[in-house]
Amino acid sequence: xxxxxxxPSRVICKSGTSVKIECxxxxxxxxxxxxxxxxxxxxxxxxxxxxxxxxxxxxxGVEKDKFLINHASLTLSTLTVTxxxxxxxxxxxxxxxxxxxxxxxxxxxxxxxx
Amino acid sequence: TQLLxxxxxxxxxxxxxxxxxxxxxxxxxxxxxxxxxxxxxxPVLLVTVVTGGEVKKLKRLTFQFGDARKDSSxxxxxxxxxxxxxxxxxxxxxxxxxxxxxxGTKLIIKP
Numbered sequence: 161x162x163x164x165x166x167x168p169s170r171v172i173c174k175s176g177t178s179v180k181i182e183c184x185x186x187x188x189x190x191x192x193x194x195x196x197x198x199x200x201x202x203x204x205x206x207x208x209x210x211x212x213x214x215x216x217x218x219x220x221g222v223e224k225d226k227f228l229i230n231h232a233s234l235t236l237s238t239l240t241v242t243x244x245x246x247x248x249x250x251x252x253x254x255x256x257x258x259x260x261x262x263x264x265x266x267x268x269x270x271x272x273x274x
Numbered sequence: 275t276q277l278l279x280x281x282x283x284x285x286x287x288x289x290x291x292x293x294x295x296x297x298x299x300x301x302x303x304x305x306x307x308x309x310x311x312x313x314x315x316x317p318v319l320l321v322t323v324v325t326g327g328e329v330k331k332l333k334r335l336t337f338q339f340g341d342a343r344k345d346s347s348x349x350x351x352x353x354x355x356x357x358x359x360x361x362x363x364x365x366x367x368x369x370x371x372x373x374x375x376x377x378g379t380k381l382i383i384k385p
Contacts, residue, residue, distance in 0.1 A: 166316075194372070203362060203378045204317070253316045263373055265309075265316035 163187055164256050166266035173244055173273055181239045181269045183254030189234035190256030194263065195227070198251040210237045244273045276301040278363055280376035288384050290352055295379045297363035298345040306346045307373070308337055309362040317362055353383045 163186040173179050183193055192211050196204040208229050210216040216229035226248075228240040237256075241248055249272050255263040281296050297306060305324045309317035321330050323339035323346055330337045334357075336349040350357055360380050364373040 164316075203375045206372065209372065251314070255316075263319075265318070268314065268316040270314060 164190075164254065164264045164266040166254055166269050168269060169267060170270045171272070173271070175245055175273055176243055178240055178242045179244055179271060181241075181252055181254075181271075183237045183239070183256070183266055185235045185256040185258075185264070188256075188258045188264075190237075190258060191234065192257050193231055193237040194255045194257075195229060195237075195239050196253045196255065198253060198268075204253060207239075241271065244271070246273045249273045276303070276365070276367055276374050278306075278365060278374055278376040280361075280363055280379050282379060283377060284380045284382075286382040286384065287353060289354055293350050293353055293381070295348045295350075295361055295381070296345065297347065297376050299365070300344065302343050303365035304343070304368070306339060306343075306363055306365045308346070308348055309364065311360040311362060311378075350381075353381075355383045355385050357381060358383050 165184045165186055167182045171179055194209055195207045197207050198204050206219050207222045208216045208218045210229050210231040212231045212234050218224045226242055231237040251268050251270055253265055253268040255265045257263050279298050287293055305322055307322045308320045310320055311317040321332055321337045323337055326341045326343045328339040334351045338347045360378045362378045363376040367374055
């Protein structure tokens with residue numbers, strides 16, 4: 161089946177620094193990738209939709225200058241959390257779709273900002 | 275606006291018992307998906323139901339899609355501690371590929 165990887169799986173950073181999270185589709189070309197944020201004991205919250213070669217579409221309330229998304233190729237999307245603060249600590253999950261209606265999810269990245 | 279409501283939000287039962295989790299909407303969905311998520315990991319797709327009235331079985335898990343395609347249920351028979359996790363239902367929004375998510379059901383199976 162389709163596989164989506166994320167890197168890193170865990171990251172701890174100091175407040176004010178930036179963190180980049182990578183999302184890769186390993187055995188298919190992902191025309192669209194999604195970035196989600198998940199708070200403890202909560203469902204996934206869609207942050208943005210990323211289409212290869214175009215600017216990401218952000219959901220209402222998500223700061224595009226804070227969460228930079230780059231979908232440089234059909235197999236890679238990156239999310240950069242800029243000037244991270246403790247309230248940005250969360251579980252970030254990406255997913256990818258290959259034109260179908262199924263999303264394949266990455267394993268997630270646990271971000272802790274100290 | 276299409277919404278999905280899951281119930282119950284939390285369920286803790288003894289090993290060997292049966293349980294049902296519900297995913298309801300006032301809107302019609304072309305399909306619904308069920309995911310299971312363990313702490314610290316991304317959701318894993320369990321099944322997709324597409325046809326109204328469809329029933330799919332995955333070992334001890336039985337998934338049903340309502341005739342009107344507005345609701346779905348997940349039934350677990352003889353639950354085991356390994357079934358513990360967060361169960362999420364999701365369905366594609368009519369206008370695009372974005373998934374609409376239920377709030378999830380946290381399931382704990384006690385040995």
